[in-house]
Amino acid sequence: MRVERDRVWGFQDLMRLLRRKNEGSMKDLMGKRVCGLAIAVVAIAVVLRAPLRAEQISLDALVTPSTTILKDGRPLTFAVHGFIEFKSLAELFPYIDSQTKRWQLDELQRQDLVRDLLRRGIESRIVSMNDERSLEAVITHTSDELRQAIARVTEPVPRGYAEAxxxxxxxxxxxxxxxxxxxxxxxxxxxxxxxxxxxxxxxGATYDSTEHFWQAIKYHPDTTVADLTELIGLLEHKEWNSWLARLVGDPTLYLPNAYAVEFLRHNLAPERLRWFSDELGRQRLQASDHARRIQQRGSxxxxxxxxxxxxLWGDLADLFHLVYAFSPPDDPIRRSLTERHFDAVYLGDCRMGFISEDFRSLMLEIWKVKYLQMPRFREVISTIPIEIRLEHFLNDGDSPDIPIPIYVGYLNQIRGLARSKNN
Known part of the structure; x- marks a missing residue:
């Protein structure tokens, strides 16, 4: 089943069409026997036949596993762990089955894995970064209507499908x-x-956003663009297949760190490493530029x-920090990363592990500045009703430096502090 999103036409589309260079002036159009009345009739016809909004997705279509949702003529994909993409839930099911057979798991572990991956896939399908229609279909129907729609599905579905x-x-x-x-x-x-x-x-420095700060401090104050270029070169010349196979083959490593491993698999690909190198060149940076300083607000x-x-800056820093974290102690790459200060996060006199409570708790501290000390942002967050939970979900992506559940917990905590008159 395919659900298409219609192209919405109106007067602006018609006017753009009439302004095309090869159509000439209105006089030319009249010469081509296109009169004003005909144009008006066409305009009215176009507007009357155009939907007021994009075609909605029915609940039945959404819960049917084989449904592929289209947007602008292209399949709308969703993902598990941010990088493993699917076009339909029917494609997700074999992936889940393959994961349960990848390792030696007992029955309880297998069931937990199936339940987790199914929930992740369905949530990513519904809470799309590119199209709200799936979420709208779910939210604007009752739970009973959702159950009934799932009960009408004739295609095979795994256990726990309705519950997810x-x-x-x-x-x-x-x-x-x-x-x-x-x-x-x-x-x-x-x-x-x-x-x-x-x-x-x-x-002690000014940043354009809290994102600029968060990514900038992953670079030591002494780390230069030349250091980054050299490190990318080292990564490009290392064989990563066996290194990644070690992570993927061990369920005690992979399962708790699935997003990080898939992030590494994606960003250690040769074409991705070339992209980092090319992008640094495109920014017209000097080799002597310090990576943290140039991300701070300048003139x-x-x-x-x-x-x-x-x-660019965040993914590149995360790549270096994660390669250090997941490499064996005797891997020479760790020495190269340590020499360029990617063995930890350095802020003032503090040295924090990249994957550590000390580093992730820094997010709450910078939010205290944004949401407690800056009146305009405090007013925004404090006026969101407490009955609405603040969430952060992007294609089932995560963040090794601050896992999403912790990030979301901090976000709701800072709202509580902003609403309190004691802060």
Whole structure:
């Protein structure tokens, strides 16, 4: 089954069509026997046949495993662990089955894994970063209607299928997804990507957003662009297949760190390493530039967008820190990373492990500045009703430096502090 999102046409589309260069002036159009009345008739016809909004997704279509949802003519994918993508829930099921057979698991472990992956996949399918129609279909129907729709499914589904859908509905009917492209203004403001026009003062420097700070401090003050280029070169010349196989083959390593391992698999690919190198070159940086300093606000604000902070600076730093964390103690790559200070996060006199409570708790400290000391942001977060839980869900992605459950816990905690008159 395919669910298509219609192209919505209106007067603006018609006017753009009429303004194309090869159509000439209105006089030319008249010369081509296209009169004003005909244009008006066409315009009215276009508007009358256009849907007022994109085609909705029916509940029956959403819960049918074989359904592929289309947007702008392309399949709308969803993911497990951020990087393993699917076009339909029917594609997800064989993946789940393959994972249960990858390792020697007892029955209880196998059931837990199936339940976890099924829930992740269904939530990613419903809470899409690119299309709200699936979430709308779930939220605007009752739990009984959802059960009835699932009961009408004739295709095979795994045990716990209905329960996973119902759990996702229960979670999101009273939640706000706080991220940079949220349809809610409050949701966007509560994203670390939200640009702060006046800048934010954190630990002796000014940053364009809390995202800029969070990614910048993953680089030691002495680390230069030349250091990064050299490290990328070292990673490009290392054979990673056996290194990754060690992580994937051990369930005690892979299962608690699935997102981190898939992140490493994605970013250690040759084409991805070349992208990092090319992107650093595209930024017109000097080899002597210090990576942390250039991410701080200079004479010109927003030298790097929040997107660049995450996808270039953040992913590159995470890659170096995670390679260090998951490499055996005697791996020479650890020495190279240590020499360039990717063995920890350094802030002032503090040395914090990249995957540590000390580092992740720093997020709460910088939010105390944004949401308690900056009145405009305090007002936004404190006026969100306490009945609405603040959430953060992006394609089942996670963050090894601050796992999503902890991030979300801090977000709700800082809202409580902002609402309190004692802070």
């Amino acid at each position: 859908f119902l759990a996702v509905r229960e979670k999101w009917k009273h939640s706000l997804n706080c991220w940079s492209a949220s349809p809610s203004i409050s949701g966007r403001v509560l994203s670390n990507w939200y640009p702060i026009e006046e800048g934010i003062q954190l630990f 010109v604000p927003f030298r790097f967008s929040a997107y660049e902070e995450k996808v």
